[in-house]
Amino acid sequence: MAIQQEKVVQDLKERFVEKIKEVSAHFGDDTVVIERDSLLDIIKFLKAEPYDFAMLLDLTCVDYMGQPDRFEMVYHLFSLSKNLRLRIKTRLPGKDPSVESLTPVWKNANWLEREAYDMFGVRFNGHPYLKRLFMYDGFEGHPLRKNYPLRRRQPIIRMRKQDDI
C-alpha cells in the first residue's frame, strides 16, 4: 500500500496549520518549512505510523548571514517501509541559534548535531553530549560561519617560520 508523497504534506498542513510556513517541491522531493518550536512534534508525528520515517538521512545547517533569521536547519528524512522522502527546514535567529535536539528520536542525530554545533554554533536543547566533533579543544569560533575570518588559522603546535626552513 503505497502512500502518495503529496499526502504527507497535505496531512501535515491539516494537522499543524499555523506551524507550517511554506511548502515547495523540487525534483519530486517536498520541502516543508516549519516554525522552530513545533519541530519535535512534527518530527515525532512523521516518525510514527502511518508514515514511518525511520531514517534520518542527514541533518545540517546553512548560514544566511544578513537575513533576519540567520541560520537554517535542514533535516532529510526517509521512510524505508513507505519509500518516502521529505525535507524539513526551520529558521533560527542569529542571536539565539538553538533548537530541540532530535537525539531522543534518532540515535544518529547525536553526532550530526555535534557537527552542526561545531561548525555553526547551533545549540541543541536536550543533547546528551554537545561537544565539538571535528575541531580540537581550544579551537575558537565556528569555522563554517560566514563571519569566520577566511585566513584565520589556529595551529596547536608552533608553525616554523619561513626563515627557519
Added chain:
Amino acid sequence: MGEVKTEKKGLGGMAGGFITTSLNAMIGWGRKYSLFQYPFITACCGMEYMSVACAHYDLDRFGMGWTRFSPRQADMLLVVGTITHKEAPVLKTVYDQMTEPKWVVAFGACAVSGGIYDNYAVVQGIDNIIPVDVYIPGCPPRPETVLDALIKLQKKVQKEGHEWRFSKKK
C-alpha cells in the same frame, strides 16, 4: 680501441683487488641503498604510494622495500596526504621519534603546500612543522614522479656529509 683487462679475482674482479674511496662516500652509498621507510598516510595519495611500493613499480629495486611501522626503526618519513592542524602534533611526534640520520619526503600537493585545502583546518605544507628533503608535486603524483623524487633523495644522501661513530661532532 684496446680491450680493458681485469683480473678475475678480488673485489668484484676489479683490477688489483682493491677500490679507493672515502669513508664518507662509502657510508653514503650504504645508506642510500637501505632507506627504511615509514609511510605516514592520511589521504588519497596513499593509493599512489601503494602502487609505487608494490610490484608494479617496486620500490624494492631502490633498497626501499623494507617498510617499518615504527618510526624508531625508519630512516625515511613519507608524508603521504593532507595534514590538518589537529594531526600536526602527531606528525611532529613521529618525526621526533625517528633516530638520526633521517630524511623526510612530502608526497603530493597537500603535504607540499596544503594543496586545494586553503582553509582553517589544513596545515599549508608540512615544512611548517618539520624539515623536508624532497617535495613531490601532483594531485596525486604519478608513480614515475615518485620514483624520480626518491632517486633524487638517494643522490642527496650520497652527497651529504655523514655523521658516524668516530666523526667529529658539530
